[in-house]
Amino acid sequence: MTLTEKLEQVKHLFVEMGQALIAYSGGVDSTLVAKIAYDLLGDRALAVTAVSPSLLPEELADATAQAATIGIAHKIVQSHEMENLNYTSNPINRCYFCKSELHDTLNPLVLELGYSYVVDGVNADDLHDYRPGIQAAKERGARSPLAEIGVTKAEVRQLSQQLGLPWWDKPPQPCLSSRFPYGEEITIAKLHRVGRAEIYLRNLGWENLRVRSEGNTARIELPPEKIQDFILTTDLPTLLSTFQNLGFIYVTLDLEGYRSGKLNQVLQQIAAR
Template sequence: MLEHKFKQLEKIFSEMEQALIAYSGGVDSTLVAKIAYDVLGDQSLAITAESPSLLPEELEDARIQAATIGITHEIVQTHEMDNLNYTSNPINRCYFCKSELHDTLKPLALQRGYPYVVDGVNADDLQDYRPGIQAAKERGARSPLAEVGLTKAEVRQLSKQLGLSWWDKPAQPCLSSRFPYGEAITVGKLQRVGRAEIYLRKLGFSNLRVRSEGDTARIELPPEQIKQFVLAVELPQVVAAFQEFGFVYVTLDLEGYRSGKLNRILKPEELGVRA
């Protein structure tokens, strides 16, 4: 089954002949970039959007991974922080983020002669509340992984089979996802969340979130790592570091990390919200 989906992906890119990849450096878009380059060679191009919502470390990872693959990689600036529809953080915030991204990439693709902009949306993403997917579709972007039904687990499995050393890289959505809907997003808030997560990564905890709500930081770790964290880390030092970053209170979520947790507050009728 996985081999069949892989062949379908190769066929999709072969039929495209040229493709520009919306490349975040995450495991999904990196797999897309890998297959696109293997099929199309120099007729593929990976573009990463740089903005305050992207950790500098993630941008550096994207550069390294693209160089390893061999695909041409460029950086563009996006300006979603200039859009009040984004910074006011409504429940469809991601719609405006992806609108900015694809309104930047589509003209660039046409200017360079690339008929397709391709992203890393996978089949599992279609089962969650992802208003950004709608924005990409409206602008003609294609999602080959979703088109062939490739799930997140299969993305990792195929990445491993293709020899990509980052196949098990934790998911790292934009930093704006750390804030509850309705709380305004600022560059300063994004920076303090980013610094806090980098600090915890350096302590050896890679799969985590620092949720920000007002002056409070809530650390989310996989449930099986919570006890290890409490026993192995000097908690007063963590609190002091977070306070230096700008937080006043620091808490540990006893339920543990779970993707999409902030969407729990959404009502069923809100899940159909569009811009």
């Protein structure tokens, strides 16, 4: 199926739905879904962003600005996954409890406003990764138009560019809880610390990155081709001081470089035992 045909199929799904409440994070996937839904459904499409300590304020600001650019109505709600020990204890299926909280928050809104579904931005590639949150969403009746039609992440970016969305190449920004190794307790203070560290690096001009946090150690991940430039151009003593002021003691640079879902490699080791 060509990309044009896939887009038409996604549009057809929205026409069949007749209305759409979108679980909208501001990432490139859910923003594309919001754009298509709004173009077809107008005021029968609503983007809803759930706010919690695992979402950077800067990400919420981006989501709000993008929704305004599209024109879609945007509602902000609070989610409370930090009150769930099944989430904060950070088990390997942490995302299941996060998405359970998200959809348990959104589904009453669906009923209140008379919508039929919550629609999310899960794409076809997500189905081949370890994503326990997808199961939680399905159990609660969510629809995933991109995944249903087989739209991949690369195609999401292509379609976003074709539709004139200026953030088509926006780096992925999963929730801040993904920065911690499984089993390490997640706290609001730790989320704030790692979020401020990443914003500091972004403000230096490094966009596609992660600051992984383990205990008192921060591990910076950058694309492999950027590592040498980072070492040569960054004021390392100032960076170290900044991170230590945030509460880290040790600051390291991952020589392998950034790779999405990197912390999941421990799951392969567990499976191999």
